[in-house]
Amino acid sequence: MEQINDYINTHKDRFISELIELLKLPSISADTAFSQDVLETAKVVEKSLKEAGCDKTEICETKGYPVVYGEKIIDTNLPTILVYGHYDVQPPDPMELWTSPPFEPVIKKTDLHPEGAIFARGACDDKGQMYMHVKAVEFMIKNNQLPCNVKFMIEGEEEVGSDSLADFLEANKEKLSNDIILISDTGMIANDVPSITTGLRGLSYVEVEVTGPNRDLHSGIYGGAVPNPINVLNKMIASLHDKNNHITIPGFYDRVEEVSAAERAEMAKAPFNLDDYKKALDIADVQGEKGFTTSERYSIRPTLDVNGIWGGYTGEGAKTVIASKAYAKISMRLVPDQDPDEITELFTTHFKSIAPKGVKVKVTPHHGGLPYVTNMDSVGYQAAAKAYETTFNKTPVPERTGGSIPIVALFEQVLESKTILMGFGLDSDAIHSPNEHFGVWNYLKGIETIPYFYKYYTELAK
């Protein structure tokens, strides 16, 4: 494995330019206007797996965007690692806040990335982190260092809920059979504080529509006499949190796992500076559920956030109108053992029940995902920890993060295998935001660390 450093030094310029080419493709799965680009990206990913040395690659059709599959089987008696990633990206808007175009990657230095970071939508989430695995496997194959079998499953619908993946898994259990699943789609605490994600939050995402009068009205002639759907929607949403920022939906907390004081104390050891946190976001104060720290609020507690709201006149100037309809996109982050379908049901029932008689309410579920927690004693976790120790000379910190990778829970259900989350991005890499980027150092460090996971996992799994 030691040759990995030489290999990286020799090929790093190519590793970077290949990723930059991949990032130029606007594979925005949420917007059908880009469907051709998403499909084109799948082809490019398949080609990269072939070039890395996979014996077999395939673009597998689904009812949505295809899944790119690839494999290198060296000995069926050896363990098999299944690498999961996604080639689709979040929409880039608001465009005006990007300092360089989201699909024209450029390398710029930042305080946290003195060696430069690649700025582009998808640089970190997840094209950059997914491609680390392709390059790590390329190294192992080209240098006869692959200690076990490897399979790739790279999907194109992660940012819109992986709708087609469940069917795909059910239909391909045999092809996807594995001993452990490896994913890099999370972050680490800092470049000198490697961490392994041990917990993920689940998700319930809904869109609501409130209809008042059957047409837009003059706010002078009707104002004050008819239900204004925007005012009504505001009242309804406001009522979903009480003054302690507890969520008021009946039954919402019933299945929430109570984390022990001991575990909370353990988690509290992870480095976190509230002042730096506030400074980085330029907020005078944080805000969240009473009785929990900031890092607990985004890791072990469920939340309800409005992700988008619109209605009425939003153009230039002033229009004195009462809109007929108002809309909002609302997502709830879930923790063990909440069930997304149940939560969506609870939300829908409650939201309709609090609507005044004068309006009609429609709730449309978008997508959901189960929360997930992994076990630190597992072979997978131990192998990952040793890999980090080898390349970072530090023991990684176990961390529960607030994000959701719904398919991780799905994998456990359908493929009956555990997932190890080795993230190499930083929170400050602005994923889902304008100016998303991924440190060049982090990219190469990932390529260096991954082969050691293969090595230690194969040894420990014996």
Place this chain on the structure above:
Amino acid sequence: MEQINDYINTHKDRFISELIELLKLPSISADTAFSQDVLETAKVVEKSLKEAGCDKTEICETKGYPVVYGEKIIDTNLPTILVYGHYDVQPPDPMELWTSPPFEPVIKKTDLHPEGAIFARGACDDKGQMYMHVKAVEFMIKNNQLPCNVKFMIEGEEEVGSDSLADFLEANKEKLSNDIILISDTGMIANDVPSITTGLRGLSYVEVEVTGPNRDLHSGIYGGAVPNPINVLNKMIASLHDKNNHITIPGFYDRVEEVSAAERAEMAKAPFNLDDYKKALDIADVQGEKGFTTSERYSIRPTLDVNGIWGGYTGEGAKTVIASKAYAKISMRLVPDQDPDEITELFTTHFKSIAPKGVKVKVTPHHGGLPYVTNMDSVGYQAAAKAYETTFNKTPVPERTGGSIPIVALFEQVLESKTILMGFGLDSDAIHSPNEHFGVWNYLKGIETIPYFYKYYTELAK
């Protein structure tokens, strides 16, 4: 005056086709993209005044859109009527709800307009109602029936707050000197229930911006731990009404005129059917301030309505983002003796005071206007009443409406003359909404009635 009917019968096709040409011009003052069309419309209006027989016409520059002026002075010893109207229109959106393009006028029959109505943005508000006066004056001049002097002042910024008008009035007091101001920019109760507007609400219109984190954030990684500006804005707006739908801004009601039980009883005589009202709007229930009837809520009581709201991801699909900013346009309708500037000040102070520490709040005033009440004993009101009695064979009902024509109060201050509001449109004509229209019968009835106002006003003013 009797010849008016013959004149209308002879020329009505031309009256209609001239109005249709005027309605084809998209004079949207709120959107700078249409500034050339607004200016073009001013020219067309000036030409129509010339053709109607005005001795003198002029396009008067202002710091905004010009005011079109015209006059016919027959004898300085006779009274002078100043006609006010506006040639600008509201934005047409939402476009998709129009059954025919807003600037391609067509005549269609409706239940309330069996003789057909002209469908187009501005058909009723205010091009159609303004043009009735041009045609009525054309009749009087061409037939030597003009009993007094007439002046026209047609502006192009009414839909955006008449920002330039105050300066224009101050600078042209002499030119605009008059005995009475006549406006058709309101409605009447029904085609068989003529009414004269005796009260108008004032207006305070603000735009608010709430800023949370300095960039859009991943709702999984930050959700529940930082102030979400959309959730915060919803809470803030929701708190502006209490459970009885009273507005909670301190001092908001201090200057509100308490209407006497007697006057409320008088107003209650105006025909109003709540079931028809709800049916027409397809709402199961009305909503408004406790302790007042529906017609009181939109006439003698102040209100606060959100006219537009936006923030976060509003595109197709689902995006798990926490927005950096959220916005809303909020208007307050005012009644005597509330002052718009004072109310805007009270709103701003209160709104900022209720913001949680974690967000920054910006409030930008758009425009305002004073409320207005006219006197039923005045010569102007009496002349208008007699005109309606002559052409409708009915005594008109005095009515306070919820709309605002801020400049009416301004006229009283600067020009020291009273205004008479003779409206010929119906509430159902959908002004400020998709499919705005104006009944052909109403248009011609206005042209028929207006000359009688000139006749009776000149007689009574002696």
